[in-house]
Structure formats: structure tokens, C-alpha cells
Amino acid sequence: MPGKTVVDARGSFCPGPLMELIAALKSCQVGDELEVLSTDRGSANDIPEWVRKVGHEHLATHVEAGVWHITVRKAK
Amino acid sequence: MKILIVGGGMGGTILANNLARRLNGELKSGGARITMLSASDKHMYQPGLLYLAVGRMTPDELYRDQAGLLEPGIEFHVDPAEEFQLDHNRVKTKSGKLYDYDTLVIATGSRMYPEGIPGLAEHAETFYTEASALKMFKRLQEFQGGRVVIAVGVPHKCPMAPLEITFMLHDYFKDRGLGDKVQLHYTYPINRIHSLENVAKWAAPEFDRLGIAYETFFNIKEVDGKNQILRSEEGAEIKYDLLIAIPAHKGMEVIEKNGLGQNGWIPTDRQKLNMEGRKNVFVLGDTTNIPISKAGSTAHFEADTLGENIAAMVKMGTPVRDYDGKVFCFIEAGKDRATYAMFNYQNPPDPKAPTKAVHWFKMAYNKLYWVSARGLL
Ligand SMILES: Cc1cc2nc3c(=O)[nH]c(=O)nc-3n(C[C@H](O)[C@H](O)[C@H](O)COP(=O)(O)OP(=O)(O)OC[C@H]3O[C@@H](n4cnc5c(N)ncnc54)[C@H](O)[C@@H]3O)c2cc1C
Numbered sequence: 001m002p003g004k005t006v007v008d009a010r011g012s013f014c015p016g017p018l019m020e021l022i023a024a025l026k027s028c029q030v031g032d033e034l035e036v037l038s039t040d041r042g043s044a045n046d047i048p049e050w051v052r053k054v055g056h057e058h059l060a061t062h063v064e065a066g067v068w069h070i071t072v073r074k075a076k
Numbered sequence: 077m078k079i080l081i082v083g084g085g086m087g088g089t090i091l092a093n094n095l096a097r098r099l100n101g102e103l104k105s106g107g108a109r110i111t112m113l114s115a116s117d118k119h120m121y122q123p124g125l126l127y128l129a130v131g132r133m134t135p136d137e138l139y140r141d142q143a144g145l146l147e148p149g150i151e152f153h154v155d156p157a158e159e160f161q162l163d164h165n166r167v168k169t170k171s172g173k174l175y176d177y178d179t180l181v182i183a184t185g186s187r188m189y190p191e192g193i194p195g196l197a198e199h200a201e202t203f204y205t206e207a208s209a210l211k212m213f214k215r216l217q218e219f220q221g222g223r224v225v226i227a228v229g230v231p232h233k234c235p236m237a238p239l240e241i242t243f244m245l246h247d248y249f250k251d252r253g254l255g256d257k258v259q260l261h262y263t264y265p266i267n268r269i270h271s272l273e274n275v276a277k278w279a280a281p282e283f284d285r286l287g288i289a290y291e292t293f294f295n296i297k298e299v300d301g302k303n304q305i306l307r308s309e310e311g312a313e314i315k316y317d318l319l320i321a322i323p324a325h326k327g328m329e330v331i332e333k334n335g336l337g338q339n340g341w342i343p344t345d346r347q348k349l350n351m352e353g354r355k356n357v358f359v360l361g362d363t364t365n366i367p368i369s370k371a372g373s374t375a376h377f378e379a380d381t382l383g384e385n386i387a388a389m390v391k392m393g394t395p396v397r398d399y400d401g402k403v404f405c406f407i408e409a410g411k412d413r414a415t416y417a418m419f420n421y422q423n424p425p426d427p428k429a430p431t432k433a434v435h436w437f438k439m440a441y442n443k444l445y446w447v448s449a450r451g452l453l
Pocket of ligand 1: 082083084085086087088113114115116121122123124125126155156157158183184185186203204205233234237328330360361362363370371372373374375404405406
């Protein structure tokens with residue numbers, strides 16, 4: 001079963017959440033899901049764009065009480 | 077009140093002098109005491125490294141004796157902090173001494189961390205220390221043409237340095253008659269060429285006009301020195317003839333070792349500047365985790381706020397104002413033109429077209445800094 005890693009980047013501002021995702025991806029396996037929690041609106045746009053560029057999968061984004069939950073699957 | 081300041085760089089020095097002036101009476105009567113611990117008896121003007129790297133300053137111009145910059149009445153020791161015993165209100169130093177305090181200020185700065193990326197420390201030139209800036213200048217002098225890659229990691233101190241060094245290299249090579257033999261290629265980790273949106277909007281057309289290539293969403297993964305190739309996490313590769321890096325930074329090791337903050341960044345209240353969860357510990361300059369630029373001017377404006385607040389706490393038992401996130405950065409846009417960015421938590425910067433006048437103001441500030449460090453400007 002692939003694991004799900006939560007990257008808690010709340011309170012961190014652009015480009016912090018993206019940098020935290022990149023660091024977390026390094027220690028994950030292909031197929032793993034990661035959920036980035038971010039309070040930064042800019043990062044909620046940047047992260048899916050980066051994920052597409054690199055060739056991972058952007059699974060979902062939703063906002064809950066001012067926190068963006070961005071779910072990503074490591075694809076390579 | 078016993079005030080202990082750990083770090084004698086830009087933030088610590090400006091704060092100590094500011095406090096010594098405000099608390100002149102209390103220092104004489106014994107109502108207050110200011111002690112500073114630092115790791116060096118010298119004070120470096122770090123922005124000068126940018127000029128050292130292109131042969132426009134010499135190393136001796138970067139330094140003053142730290143003791144000579146401090147107001148009388150400040151106790152100064154070159155004795156780096158090793159253990160922060162915050163529950164006991166004391167700090168243990170390298171010499172084994174214990175310094176107790178009522179109010180502690182941590183201002184230990186930050187450092188580049190090229191070791192975090194395979195091959196970067198060995199193969200890239202940098203200019204964030206005296207030795208590396210000198211080495212970079214010697215490499216530049218020998219360089220006769222080819223692709224110069226300027227690769228940026230985040231976070232790093234001096235938000236403008238990557239743009240400035242790129243503009244300055246452009247003019248440096250042009251002056252050497254190598255303008256058409258050198259191609260400058262700039263890389264940045266996010267999807268624009270600077271993390272401040274308006275600065276990116278200003279700089280991109282300037283790069284276009286000067287023929288400087290750039291690549292965004294480029295997070296440095298590794299350097300293959302043998303084949304002179306820089307690789308990114310995104311899967312891109314760039315062949316370089318000369319690699320200049322602004323590596324991602326960390327706070328000081330002592331901060332991490334003491335568990336004060338991940339990667340050496342201390343969780344800090346954005347307005348009050350106290351360490352999260354500690355009322356009598358304040359944090360200043362590069363080592364905070366506040367999401368604004370790690371710049372000397374940030375340290376300076378934070379020190380102004382803290383100076384007022386700590387003095388007011390001595391005199392009336394309460395701080396008087398909040399830090400508003402103010403930062404002011406010059407941006408050198410070549411060898412003789414500059415602009416600036418001024419911003420705070422509420423208002424983003426809006427850089428104007430560069431002028432000679434702003435460049436000359438920056439050159440003057442390079443000297444005026446020593447007045448500023450004394451807390452006079
Ligand atoms: C190339 C370059 C160009 C720059 N250009 C600009 C610019 O144009 N404008 C601008 O605003 N900023 C610029 N900066 C950034 C600026 O220099 C820093 O942001 C600023 O110095 C931060 O101040 P600080 O007090 O936090 O840390 P520092 O000034 O780095 O001081 C840290 C102090 O802590 C001491 N210390 C370290 N460890 C310990 C310990 N364990 N115990 C006690 N003391 C310790 C050190 O000896 C030092 O005195 C530039 C920096 C560089 C490298």
C-alpha cells in the first residue's frame with residue numbers, strides 16, 4: 001500500500017510550501033500520495049503548475065477553513 | 077533588566093547601540109545592563125561581497141572592529157553561544173561561561189548551505205563569504221567566454237543579490253569586450269524570476285532587453301562537474317562553462333542543535349518579534365522564520381522596533397509598537413544604474429526604472445553603513 005504523507009506548510013509563504021513539497025517528494029516512493037496544507041493562496045496556484053511541469057499528478061485541491069489541501073501523487 | 081544580545085552582526089549591533097542610547101541613564105544607575113556575545117571580533121559589511129566578487133571593492137573595505145562600533149556601556153565578548161537554556165534564562169558559551177538574562181535577543185544570522193546539493197560546493201562559484209567572493213573574482217578574470225549560469229536556491233539572504241550579480245556580470249563582461257562571447261543564463265526555483273512578484277515583473281523585461289536568458293521552475297538538484305552540467309529537480313539540464321550559485325541558506329547550526337527552529341529558522345511573532353511561546357526571548361534579522369526578505373534593512377528596521385520596545389519595557393513595563401514588516405532594498409541594475417524596492421506586510425514593492433542617482437546613493441550607503449551600525453542613521 002503506498003503511504004500518504006502530509007506536508008504541513010501552514011504559516012509558510014511563497015515559495016515555502018513548494019520547497020517543502022519538493023523536499024518531501026525526495027523521501028517518498030513512486031505512487032505515494034502527498035497532501036500539502038498551505039495557508040498561502042499563491043502556493044495553491046504554483047504547486048499544481050509545478051506538479052504538471054514536472055510530470056507528477058495533481059489529484060485534488062480543496063479549501064477548508066482558510067487552509068488549502070493540495071493532493072499530489074509522485075509519478076516518477 | 078539584564079539584556080543579553082547573541083550575535084554582533086547588523087541586527088545585534090544596531091539594536092545594542094539603539095538600546096544603549098535609550099537606556100543611557102539606566103546603564104549608569106545599574107537599572108539596566110547590555111551584554112553582547114558574538115562569534116567574531118570583526119564586523120563584516122556583507123553587501124560589500126557583491127562588489128568584491130566583481131573587483132570593485134577590496135576585502136579590507138568590508139571590515140571594522142566590532143568593539144569600536146559599540147556605544148560605551150555595552151559589554152562585549154567574543155564567546156559564541158553554544159547552549160540556549162531558555163527554561164533557566166541563561167546561555168552557555170564556548171568558553172564554558174554561563175550568561176543569565178531577563179531579556180534575550182537572538183540575532184545569529186544565516187549562512188549559505190551549498191553542501192545540501194551534490195556537487196554544488198565543489199563546482200559552483202559563490203560570493204556569500206569573503207573567500208568565495210575572492211575566488212569568484214579570480215575565475216571571472218580568467219574567463220574568456222561561454223555560458224555563465226547563475227543558479228538560485230531559496231531561501232537565501234539578500235533577496236536582490238541574484239538579480240544584481242546578473243546585471244553586474246553583464247556590464248563586467250561588456251567592459252572587458254566579451255559582451256558577445258558570454259551568454260548569461262539565470263535560473264530560479266518558482267515560476268517567475270524573483271519571489272516578489274513586482275520585482276519579477278520589473279526584472280524580466282530588463283533581462284530581455286539585455287539578452288539575458290532565464291529559466292523558471294528550476295530547482296537545483298545536482299551539479300555534474302566533470303561534464304559541466306547543472307540538473308534540476310524538474311528534469312532540465314543546462315551545460316555551463318562557468319557556474320555561479322546563490323545556494324539555499326540555513327540559519328546557524330547552533331540554532332538547530334538547540335532545537336530552536338528547523339533549519340535554523342526560529343518561529344517568531346511577525347509583529348512582536350518574540351520567539352513563539354517565549355515572552356522574554358526576541359529574534360532579529362535573518363534567523364527569524366518571518367516570511368519576508370532576509371536583508372540587512374529588515375534586521376535594521378526590526379532592531380529599531382525592538383530598541384524602542386525593550387527600552388519601553390525597562391521604563392514602563394510594556395512594549396510600545398509592532399513591527400510592520402518594513403524592508404528597503406537597493407537593486408543594482410548594472411555597474412552604474414540602480415533602483416530600489418520598499419515594502420511591508422501590507423504593501424508590495426514597486427520598483428521604478430533604474431537611475432544613476434540611486435546607484436550613487438547606494439555607493440554612498442556602502443560607506444554610511446558604519447554610521448548606521450552605530451545606530452545613528
Ligand atoms: C553578498 C551579500 C549581499 C548583501 N546585500 C545586501 C543589501 O544590499 N542590502 C541588505 O539590506 N542586505 C544585504 N545583505 C544581507 C545582510 O547582510 C544580512 O541580511 C544581514 O547581515 C542580517 O543581519 P543579522 O544581524 O541577522 O545577521 P549577521 O549580520 O549575519 O550577523 C550574525 C552575527 O552573529 C554572530 N554569531 C554567529 N553565531 C554565533 C553564536 N553561536 N554566538 C554568538 N554570535 C554568533 C556572527 O559572528 C555575526 O556577528 C547581503 C548579504 C550578502 C551575503
